[in-house]
Amino acid sequence: MVGGVMKIHLNGEDRELPGDQTVMDLVRDLGFEPGWVVVEHNLVALDRTLWDSTKLSDQDQVELVRFMGGG
Helix, strand or coil: CCCEEEEEEEECCCEEECCCEEEEHHHHHCCCCCHHHHEEEEEEECCCHCCCCCEEECCEEEEEECCCCCC
């Protein structure tokens, strides 16, 4: 989808996004540091090397898990 708006299911909630976004765009737009996030895209863990080339589509399911440090 170029331009316009798409709807995805992000971490259990519906969310509207501008069209033509990649997984990396989403991670950055949400303010996450890419090295500290794991992405599941349509029920498949997505290798970080594919984030720039994986376009999001209407009705995609995305789960983002952020690693937390602590002690």
